[in-house]
C-alpha cells in the first residue's frame with residue numbers, strides 16, 4: 844500500500860489527518876494556544892484533534908554606547 848504520510852505538525856493551517864484537507868479557516872476555530880480540541884473536517888466530515896502551536900521568538904540588539912545610563916556626560920561642560 845501507499846505509505847505516504849501527511850505532514851500534520853506545525854502547519855500554517857489545520858490539516859485533516861484522514862484526507863489531508865487543509866482548513867484555511869483554522870484561525871477562526873477559536874483554538875487557544877497549545878490547547879487540544881477537536882474539529883470536524885469540512886471535506887470528509889471526520890472529526891480530528893487539533894492544537895494551535897505558538898512559536899515564541901525573541902529579537903535582541905545592541906544599544907549604542909551614548910545611550911547607556913550613568914555615563915560621564917554630567918561632568919562635561
Ligand SMILES: [Zn+2]
Pocket residue numbers: 859860861862863864884885886887888889
Ligand atoms: Zn478530512
